[in-house]
Amino acid sequence: MNEPASETIGIDLGGTKLLIGVLDGTDVAWENREASTGQNEEELVELIVREVNAAREARPGAAAVGLGIPATIDYARGVAVSAVNLPLAELPIRDRVEAEVGLPVFVDNDANLAALAEYTYGAARGMPEVVMLTVGTGIGGGLILGGEVYRGATGAGAELGHVVIQADGPPCQGNCPNHGCVESLASGTALGREGRAAAESAPDSALGKLLAAGQEIDGTAVTDAALAGDATSIAVFELIGSRLGVACASFANIFQPNAIVVGGGVIRAGDLLLEPARREVRERALRPMNETPVLAATLGNTAGMIGAAALARLELGRLARREG
Template identity: 80%
Template sequence: TKIQVGVLAGVETLWESRETSRGQDQDELIELLVREVNAARAARPDAVAVGLGIPATINQERGEAVSAVNLPMLNLPVRDVVSERVGLPVFLDNDGNVAAYAEYLYGAARDRPTMVMLTIGTGIGGGLILGGEIFRGATGAGAELGHVVIQVDGPPCQGNCPNHGCVESLASGTALGREGHAAAESAPDSALGKVLAEGKEVDGLAVTEAALAGDETAIGVFDLIGSRLGVACSSFANIFEPEVIVIGGGVIAAGDLLLDPARKEVRERALRPMNETPIAAATLGNDAGMIGAAALARTELLKAG
């Protein structure tokens, strides 16, 4: 689990620290988080609130994670525990939500108050901004966009998701690596095939590097992944009629090799005028979550008066 802590004024980072936790249990992870926040406070005593974005389904009323694939914080009142330990108000949300909020305020969806964001990594996170507000559903657990089914007989999803054929299982970074490995086996003379022959791992990064270098096999993998992504985006376009769909995460390094197939699917599958919904690359990179969490804390603090 990567932990990124910063003190921010808008998009300006006044202080920052990055840590990686490996194998920690719940108590150890909280200790690491509190230690990093306290270090931020020591460096910038003018910090007035804490925003937390975590990869989990959040119950907003209780301020706790109720479902998570890779986070040992289930049913722990994270918001209140951290607030008590650091002596500041804490505002908790899903990491996809805060990344979307950042892109809406400062990034690819600036001045577009109705937007959808997908963050593609090991899985697929998502966030919805509707009318300039984060949409969370009835209890705060909504907008799990990565678990929209695009192939009912597809591969099983990850973690505690009971579905098959979720867009996460078919178009995530994990899926990119899986399809890349299969393509490498089928095309031993390709750049990907040579990576495999050398005993190296054919993961998402290897597929991206090969595609950007012009390897047709790797480009074909991105065409497949992008098309699957576009099927999901077509549904999001029809349901929400967003002003833009923003795609972020590590695989966005492939740029239009990923986005063009997705755009094609939206043009062909979505109803008019939603089939004209633009799909844009995120612009805030790995800082989106940190920026959005800080912005959320500021917004909620102002609301509270």
């Protein structure tokens, strides 16, 4: 169980921070986090190399590196094609890091890795067909189909957050040219926006009083107020959760998954978010897909790191079988 060869390095590179760990399954032998904000491509590569070297110094037996990035990925070439929240474009990040650290490196989309983590160790353990949504600043998507991460033709697929739930809806976020994507209507960003609107129209609510006191009404504030029982904030979650559920009903119809797993920062609201989503799935999806469970992710904000380490282990095993 504790053989050094069973440990791999997992990196979750986010828009604001990098989380790195040396893991055996979900057991974290070493862990670190560093700010990633405001760095250019070269600085990001240097940051990753520096952190991998620190991880190897602490745990010399670590055998491979998995790297999760919130970007569209060319999986076979290990290239980060484009990202909304990081200054990356056509960056051959796998080869760049591999050349510096001398370990096999595998690169994937961060939500794909969250799906792999929840499938391997979390809420969807043992379920071969899984739809994963990570609801944070945006909405990331990941698919496990037939027990494998589904990546599309080149690795950029499963962008489930960009399914349209309102054809003439608001413009989507970042570099998405579409309108009315579920990401634009049910992300943490949308939660904050709807929360501000609700606070303005209900000045006597807890949320309205926060606004009057000059506090910023963002997704965190709405979640805190809802969990404390503020009816106005709970109604905002009803709206956001039901929008999410409209998308989930389509995913249930398309994939007939064993479960839809919802993670990301907004899942802190738990059933306040998920109950309205479950209701939409029950009412909108075809039978028997209307019985698809909508589950809360269980691995929290380390899911990306755990999934990255799991990817490294998985791909290392494949390489060994191919060579053996």
